[in-house]
Amino acid sequence: MPERGGEREALRRALASRLASLGTALELVAEDVAGEEDASIDWVAAAPDGRPWLVLVEPGVGGAALLEQGLVQRSWVATRVPDWCKLAPSLRLRADLPPRVLLVARDFERTTRIAAREAAGEAVALVRWSGEPGAPALEALAGPSRPARPTPAPPVRTVASVFRSGLREVDLTP
16 A cells, blocks of 8 residues: 555545546535645635535545644635636636535544534535555545434414413403
């Protein structure tokens, strides 16, 4: 098995051309962006509608730290997109659309999947890769479904014809 850094680079090279296979054709705008706290963002991309996306790749299991990193970088990217649009108007990025985060990992912890599902709107998308890093198969994941909870029936209200005071409805009607 290749060393972890080599595995990550092979995975990144293979993923760059396969991101469109997930249903959203992403145009890569920047690679290895130094984000918040100098953490690296693998890619910043634009969806066909101009929505900014940032992609973080994890060769192993994605956990809370990867999700946290994605949300932190999402905020960082959101504040920079207006400047990027001014500097490079030809970019397809739109500053009025909040960025989405695409996390790619071999698998995700259950709690990470739940937390990603609960993130604001559709802020986070999860993709699991399998196979070899140089030729990964990709699968978009949904968070674990919520268990169905029975909806309690509304309480039945009965209209009393006689109040505790002894008055009747006709006594109150003008």
